[in-house]
Amino acid sequence: MLQPHQHAPQFLRTMADGTIKQVNPFSGTEVWTVPGRANRPLGLARPEPRPLDPAEHDRHCAFCAGRYLETPPEKARVVRGAGGSFETLAGLGAEHLFDTVAAFRRVPNLFEILSYDYWRANYGYELTTAARRHRDDYLASEAGRAHVRAVVETKLRAAGRSPDEIDAMSEDETIDAASGFFGGGHDVIIARRHYVDGAADDHRLASAGTLTLDEHHAFIAFTAEAARALYEANRDVRYVSVFQNWLKPAGASFDHLHKQLVAIDERGAQNEAVLARLRADPNVFNEDAVNYAARHSLVIAENEHAVMFAGFGHRYPTLEVYSKSAESDPWAQAPEELRGMSDLLHAAHAATGADVPCNEEWHTRPADVEAGMPWRVCLKWRVSTLAGFEGATKINVNAISPYGVRDRVVDRLFSLRAEGTVAPDMLIAAEAPCRPNMLRYARR
Numbered sequence: 001m002l003q004p005h006q007h008a009p010q011f012l013r014t015m016a017d018g019t020i021k022q023v024n025p026f027s028g029t030e031v032w033t034v035p036g037r038a039n040r041p042l043g044l045a046r047p048e049p050r051p052l053d054p055a056e057h058d059r060h061c062a063f064c065a066g067r068y069l070e071t072p073p074e075k076a077r078v079v080r081g082a083g084g085s086f087e088t089l090a091g092l093g094a095e096h097l098f099d100t101v102a103a104f105r106r107v108p109n110l111f112e113i114l115s116y117d118y119w120r121a122n123y124g125y126e127l128t129t130a131a132r133r134h135r136d137d138y139l140a141s142e143a144g145r146a147h148v149r150a151v152v153e154t155k156l157r158a159a160g161r162s163p164d165e166i167d168a169m170s171e172d173e174t175i176d177a178a179s180g181f182f183g184g185g186h187d188v189i190i191a192r193r194h195y196v197d198g199a200a201d202d203h204r205l206a207s208a209g210t211l212t213l214d215e216h217h218a219f220i221a222f223t224a225e226a227a228r229a230l231y232e233a234n235r236d237v238r239y240v241s242v243f244q245n246w247l248k249p250a251g252a253s254f255d256h257l258h259k260q261l262v263a264i265d266e267r268g269a270q271n272e273a274v275l276a277r278l279r280a281d282p283n284v285f286n287e288d289a290v291n292y293a294a295r296h297s298l299v300i301a302e303n304e305h306a307v308m309f310a311g312f313g314h315r316y317p318t319l320e321v322y323s324k325s326a327e328s329d330p331w332a333q334a335p336e337e338l339r340g341m342s343d344l345l346h347a348a349h350a351a352t353g354a355d356v357p358c359n360e361e362w363h364t365r366p367a368d369v370e371a372g373m374p375w376r377v378c379l380k381w382r383v384s385t386l387a388g389f390e391g392a393t394k395i396n397v398n399a400i401s402p403y404g405v406r407d408r409v410v411d412r413l414f415s416l417r418a419e420g421t422v423a424p425d426m427l428i429a430a431e432a433p434c435r436p437n438m439l440r441y442a443r444r
Contacts, residue, residue, distance in 0.1 A: 011288070012402070018035035020033040022313045022398075022402070024314060027270065028273070029315065030394065030395045031313055050202050051200060051202075052195065052199060052202060060195070061254040061255070061256050062254065063190045063194070064256065068105075069150070070151075072107055072110060073138050074106060074107045075106045075107065075108070076089065076090040076106045076226075077105045077106070078103045086218040088222070091134045093137065094147040102190075102192060103215065104218065104219055105190045106189055106222065106226050107190060108182075108186065109187065110155055111158070112180065112184055112185070112186035112262075114265075119185060128183060128233050131182045131183035132182070132183075134182050148175075152177045155177075186260070186262045187260070187261045188259070188260055189261070191256070193206035193210075194206060194256045206257055207349060208257060211346065213422075217342040219259075220338060224330035224331040227331060227364070236265055237263040238266055239263075239266065240261055240262065241261070241262045242361075244259040245260070248357070249357035250382040274373075285322070285374050285439055286437045287437075289320070289322065290309065291436050297403075298310040298403070300319070300428070301344060301413060301427065302427045302433065302434065303423065303425055304336075304425075305323065305324050305325065305336060307321070307344070307432070307438060309322075310403070310405040311402065315398065316382055316398065317398060317400040317402075317404070318379065318380045319409065321341065321379070322375075323439075325374075325440065326372070330375050333375075341377075343422070343423035343425075344426065348409070350421055351409045356381050357383070358381050358382055360378070361378045363376045372442050374441040406429075410428060413428050
């Protein structure tokens with residue numbers, strides 16, 4: 001196990017044959033990259049493209065815009081205003097769901113990791129005044145009651161309840177079963193598109209990298225605000241885990257762009273390991289992450305408010321994006337800081353490509369931590385599978401080294417910037433100043 005601090009740490013070591021041995025500076029995870037395995041294609045092997053049926057437009061899965069009633073009642077949505085800017089609408093009734101087109105929707109997860117009943121049984125949690133009002137207003141209309149009843153039935157059928165048992169439920173029992181839809185702690189942020197606009201075949205999925213820069217910024221800002229709301233709704237929440245699973249090999253239920261937020265009652269082992277390092281060295285995120293990446297020429301891109309580098313010591317090839325802001329909480333950052341972070345994360349997705357299964361993991365400060373911590377996001381390419389060697393040795397074999405990740409992404413970013421697909425103010429590779437201690441979290 002990695003000690004809390006080491007003098008002149010060596011997280012990357014290249015052997016004489018070219019094998020690269022890595023150690024993650026925060027978790028101690030060991031990773032080896034063996035020569036000769038890094039040049040294979042990353043994307044999924046797909047069958048021949050199939051033409052899309054125009055009659056199924058916006059109805060490809062339960063997250064699509066034509067099937068709003070197949071998800072639980074939404075908590076909020078982002079729409080385009082008259083001037084083209086984005087605005088948030090909260091608590092729409094069922095009868096108004098199709099009055100506007102949602103660029104992004106925040107809906108409860110139908111199958112929560114920690115359910116409303118978990119919080120109620122273990123902590124005595126009850127709906128907030130706002131959540132109870134939303135529930136009562138929603139159920140006040142015939143359309144709202146029908147929607148809730150249909151979604152409750154779907155959930156109960158999946159849990160093994162028989163049709164007779166479901167039909168025998170009283171109105172009060174249905175309302176109680178639906179309470180988690182209005183006050184639960186596991187939300188989904190769903191993007192509008194399943195396929196890119198104008199797609200003719202099923203190989204044109206709409207990933208995060210296919211959003212416009214403004215759309216991606218709205219996506220990030222809406223997600224950050226949802227995390228803040230989950231903390232405020234329940235005093236026993238210690239951490240809100242934010243993540244995005246893209247494509248089924250990365251754990252997605254639908255190949256439709258969405259993020260998830262899960263409120264939990266512990267910090268989690270990852271955060272505890274990080275906090276141990278932070279207590280030993282308050283500058284650890286600069287010294288052992290960004291500064292170390294810069295010294296090893298792993299910085300991929302930088303702007304005024306964020307930096308992206310090829311991560312080391314990860315089970316999967318990873319891009320890391322760090323916010324430079326002195327403010328630890330994403331929802332409290334200035335708009336330009338949030339935009340800078342969004343632009344680099346968008347570039348990471350665009351360079352990765354829509355055919356690569358990946359997980360986007362947000363790492364933020366837990367609710368009960370006072371020390372400054374930078375908001376940082378890891379984008380992990382799920383291009384390999386754990387096998388017996390990893391299980392037996394706890395040494396992970398990663399097919400692509402951090403240098404290989406850097407080279408692939410840098411080359412792609414130059415092309416994307418020239419095309420105007422990514423932010424034009426991004427400084428790539430040698431253009432980036434990479435000044436030491438660029439993260440300001442410890443200077444609050």
